[in-house]
Structure formats: structure tokens, C-alpha cells
Amino acid sequence: MSKEQQLTFSPDFKQACEIFELDPWHVIQQFVDGVSLPAYFAFPLRPDRWPNMVMLECVLARMEDNGLLERCNEFLRQITDTLLAEDGDKETICRRIMDEWHKAVLEDRIKEVMQKSD
Amino acid sequence: MTKIEREFIDVPRDFRTACESFGIMVPSFLQLMIRRVSFIHLFTEDDSEQSLATRAFAAAADVLKEQQELQMNYSLANQATTSIPLLQKLMKLATNRNYSGRLKRARSAKLVEKLFVIARQAMDFKPYIFYDEETKITLTKDFMMLALINQYQPILLINAMMRGVSLADLHARVHLGTTEYNPALGFYLRVQHGYGELVDRQHINTPGFKNFMADLQEFEMRFFPVRDLTQRTELYRARLEENFQQMNNVFDDE
Numbered sequence: 524m525s526k527e528q529q530l531t532f533s534p535d536f537k538q539a540c541e542i543f544e545l546d547p548w549h550v551i552q553q554f555v556d557g558v559s560l561p562a563y564f565a566f567p568l569r570p571d572r573w574p575n576m577v578m579l580e581c582v583l584a585r586m587e588d589n590g591l592l593e594r595c596n597e598f599l600r601q602i603t604d605t606l607l608a609e610d611g612d613k614e615t616i617c618r619r620i621m622d623e624w625h626k627a628v629l630e631d632r633i634k635e636v637m638q639k640s641d
Numbered sequence: 642m643t644k645i646e647r648e649f650i651d652v653p654r655d656f657r658t659a660c661e662s663f664g665i666m667v668p669s670f671l672q673l674m675i676r677r678v679s680f681i682h683l684f685t686e687d688d689s690e691q692s693l694a695t696r697a698f699a700a701a702a703d704v705l706k707e708q709q710e711l712q713m714n715y716s717l718a719n720q721a722t723t724s725i726p727l728l729q730k731l732m733k734l735a736t737n738r739n740y741s742g743r744l745k746r747a748r749s750a751k752l753v754e755k756l757f758v759i760a761r762q763a764m765d766f767k768p769y770i771f772y773d774e775e776t777k778i779t780l781t782k783d784f785m786m787l788a789l790i791n792q793y794q795p796i797l798l799i800n801a802m803m804r805g806v807s808l809a810d811l812h813a814r815v816h817l818g819t820t821e822y823n824p825a826l827g828f829y830l831r832v833q834h835g836y837g838e839l840v841d842r843q844h845i846n847t848p849g850f851k852n853f854m855a856d857l858q859e860f861e862m863r864f865f866p867v868r869d870l871t872q873r874t875e876l877y878r879a880r881l882e883e884n885f886q887q888m889n890n891v892f893d894d895e
Contacts, residue, residue: 567863579862592868602866 561617564602594631598624645800647711650772655807655878658885662808662853663833664841668772671799673837674828678784680756681749684735687742690831695787697825701801702791713792715764724759727752750783757782760789770796808857809878816861817870849888856884 532540532547540547557574566572586592592599598620605616645651652667660667674694682695705711717724731752734745766785769777780788780795788795805825814820832839844850860877867873 564866567859576859576862579865582865583861596868599866599868603869603872606866607872 561614561621564606564617565613594628595624598627645705645708645711645797645804647794647797647800650770650778650796651800653803653807654882655809656803658881659806659808659829659833662850662881662885662888664844664850665832665839668776668778669837669839670829670832671772672778673832673839674802675778675784675799676781677828678781678787679746679749680753680783680786681731681735681745683787684732685742685745689742690828690836691746692742693824693828693831695783697802697805697828698784698787698798699791700805700824701798702787702793704801704804705791705793705797711793711797713764713794715792717760717763717790720759720763724756727756727759731756753783753786757786757789760786764789764792766795770799807874807878809874809881812857812860813870813873813877816864817868817873819870847888849890853884853888856880 530551536547539545540550554574554577557571558578560575560578562569563572563575563579601620602617605611605613605620650671657667660670674697677691677694678698679691679695682689682692683699686692686696731749734740734748734752737745740748766780766788768785769779772778785795788798791798802825805823806829807826811826831837860880864873864876867876
């Protein structure tokens with residue numbers, strides 16, 4: 524069984540799925556498909572924004588207990604500048620910044636692992 | 642800092658939004674806050690609304706000190722001999738651990754009255770100000786005493802105090818984890834939560850108000866990338882203003 528399949532469904536979640544004849548995996552897939560932070564930052568009032576808000580709730584909870592913010596400040600500043608700019612394809616620019624951010628985070632993790640193994 | 646008006650009550654946009662979005666009438670709020678000022682709370686602090694109101698106006702006087710030209714030019718030196726014993730009694734009362742805050746406020750009233758009679762020989766204020774042509778705000782002796790001792794016109798203290806209340810600043814600070822002690826905002830939040838019964842219950846059940854609150858709850862996520870307090874406050878201010886206008890439109894349509 525893969526790690527993804529080990530999700531625990533709460534009784535209320537299962538109940539809602541059973542009453543409305545929903546496939547729990549389909550519901551979760553819908554949530555996953557709906558997560559796009561670049562799209563949310565660029566268009567925060569879209570009717571399909573809710574998965575991003577759940578995602579950001581998790582992000583905010585994580586931000587409280589480590590120095591993550593300091594490390595992401597530069598990328599957040601770039602996203603802010605993009606959002607405050609008058610024109611430009613904000614979603615595409617935000618996506619490019621988040622790709623760079625992602626790359627930087629992965630590089631940092633590799634460095635950390637290397638340092639620990641030394 | 643922008644100029645603070647000294648001739649009339651100049652309600653800042655943020656203050657009006659904070660009050661009226663919750664159906665709180667600005668003059669009623671100001672009147673309640675002035676009535677709650679208790680001079681003795683300059684020397685003793687507790688978690689009462691009286692302490693918050695007094696501290697809020699004391700903080701406003703500190704803000705005004707940045708603009709020296711606003712201070713009135715009179716001396717209380719001639720009143721020192723008669724007023725110092727009264728001030729000493731006030732200090733003694735303030736530090737008396739056997740009295741509750743309520744009792745201290747009640748007992749200080751007579752002392753403040755006597756002090757005020759002495760202090761007004763140096764500068765006398767009218768015991769009221771006009772919010773607009775029809776609305777009069779009564780100034781209490783405790784409030785006037787606070788203004789007298791700081792050498793500011795009551796209107797200046799009120800105008801400076803109102804600058805401390807902003808929903809945009811409050812929520813931006815809460816979301817960025819940079820809250821600061823702000824007694825004016827503390828008093829406002831007590832009123833927003835029901836103190837003084839100034840919140841219009843009918844208004845907060847309107848769809849307009851519910852939309853206003855629902856949108857406010859999304860701010861933390863929506864503006865998440867913006868980590869700078871000034872930028873975040875500006876974005877909140879613009880959106881709150883937009884929602885406030887929209888709420889009034891929904892309210893008017895009913």
C-alpha cells in the first residue's frame with residue numbers, strides 16, 4: 524500500500540461521502556487539482572479558490588514555528604512586487620517565481636543533507 | 642505625520658470605517674470614551690474600560706508632542722502650591738492596594754473636581770464641543786483635566802486619539818504578528834464586542850455586513866505574500882474601503 528493510500532477518513536467525511544454517493548478519492552483529487560498558489564495570488568476572488576485557502580491555512584500554521592519566513596522573504600517580496608504592479612501576466616510571473624523558489628528550497632535541502640552526512 | 646486639525650472634529654477615514662462598519666455612531670463612541678476617562682488612571686492601570694480610555698488620550702497627547710506648535714502656551718506654576726497636595730492625595734489613592742479600581746475612581750472624583758477648579762484658573766475650556774451643527778459632545782472634568790495638564794485643546798486630543806483606531810492596521814498587524822499596545826484600539830474592540838451597547842444589532846444582521854466580515858476573514862490568506870506592514874495595511878485599507886462602500890449600498894437597497 525502506498526503512502527497516499529494510508530489516508531485516514533474521518534467518520535464525518537465518510538458519512539458525507541456515503542450520503543451523497545461521492546467517491547472519497549475523487550473528492551480528494553478535486554482538492555488537489557484545485558491547489559495552485561500562483562493562480563490564487565493572481566486571482567484571489569475566483570470561485571474555485573477554496574482549496575488554496577485550505578492549503579494556505581496549513582502554510583500559515585507552519586510559518587509560526589520555524590525560520591521558514593526569513594528564507595522565503597526574497598521570493599515573497601518578488602511575488603508582492605508582481606501583485607502590486609499595474610500590468611503583466613501576474614499568474615505566469617508568480618508561477619515562474621514559485622518555480623525558482625521551489626528549486627532554491629530543494630537545493631537547500633540537498634545541502635543540509637550533505638552537511639549532516641559529513 | 643499629517644497635520645492634526647485643531648478647529649473641528651476631523652474623523653479619519655479609518656476610524657469612520659471601523660465604527661460605521663459595525664453600526665457604531667462616531668459621536669456616540671466619542672461621548673462614551675470621554676465619559677470613561679478617569680484622571681486617576683494616569684497613575685494606576687487595570688483592565689477596565691476607564692483605564693483604556695484614559696491611556697488612549699494620554700497616548701494621543703504623546704503623539705501630539707511630535708508637533709510642538711500644537712501645544713498651548715500657558716503656565717500652571719501659579720497653581721502648583723494649591724494643586725500639589727491634591728495630586729499627592731491622588732497618587733496615594735492610586736497606589737492604595739486595599740481599594741478596587743471602581744472605588745479608586747469613585748474616590749478620585751472629588752479630588753479631580755478640586756484640582757480642576759484650581760487648574761482652570763490658568764486655562765478654561767468650554768465643557769462641550771460640537772461634533773456637527775446638531776450634535777454636542779459633553780466634556781467631563783476628568784477629560785478636561787487631562788487636556789489641561791497636557792496643555793492641548795480637547796479637540797486635538799480627540800483628533801489624535803482617533804488616528805489610533807484602524808481596522809486595516811489592526812488586522813495587518815495581527816496577521817503579520819506585529820501587534821503593539823494600543824489602548825484606543827483596545828477600547829474600540831471592547832465597544833465592538835458589545836461594551837456600551839453602541840453596536841447596531843439590526844445592522845450586523847444585514848447581508849452587507851455579513852459579506853464584509855466574510856471577505857475580511859480571507860485577508861490573511863489572500864494577501865499572504867505581502868510581508869511588509871505598510872504595504873499590507875494599504876492593501877487592507879483599500880479593500881476594506883471598497884467593502885464598506887458596497888455594504889452601504891446593500892444596506893441602502895433594503
